[in-house]
Amino acid sequence: MNIRYFLILIFLTVLFSCTTNKSNSSTIQSSILEDITGNNKCDSLVVLENKPKTYSLYKCIVNNEHRSAVNFFIYSNNSDSLIYQNSIANGDVYWVTDDVIKVDRVEGIESESDNNDYFFNVSNSSRTAKPIFNQK
Secondary structure, three states: OHHHHHHHHHHHHHHHHHHHHHHHHHHHHHHHHHHHHOOOOOOEEEEEEOOOOOEEEEEEEEEOOOOEEEEEEEEEOOOOEEEEEEEEEOEEEEEOOOOEEEEEEOOOOOOOOOOOOEEEEOOOOEEEOOOOOOOO
């Protein structure tokens, strides 16, 4: 009978420790999301993880009268830190590989800034106009 109580105690300890870690990570991500978006309210928020789930790509989409903007940032799930942040008007951001995102601007729409299409490697923080799939 003592073994049964011991096993129940171990199970509950593991259960509560897993719940606590997930809650802390979620709180950290929420506070970073608030800092990034500031007073801008997202019309939609999309979170895309890479396949190994080491990074999360957060896309805050804000629709204005004539165009939309995508404010995005990459969050490291392993180190609970912000890796990269930027925005693009009338475009999209998505994972190309486990370590590379593509920032893709809609052709034919003028931009107020120099936000041309580019690739960003989260492993080494490099940005280039050409694909960088095999760089580590």
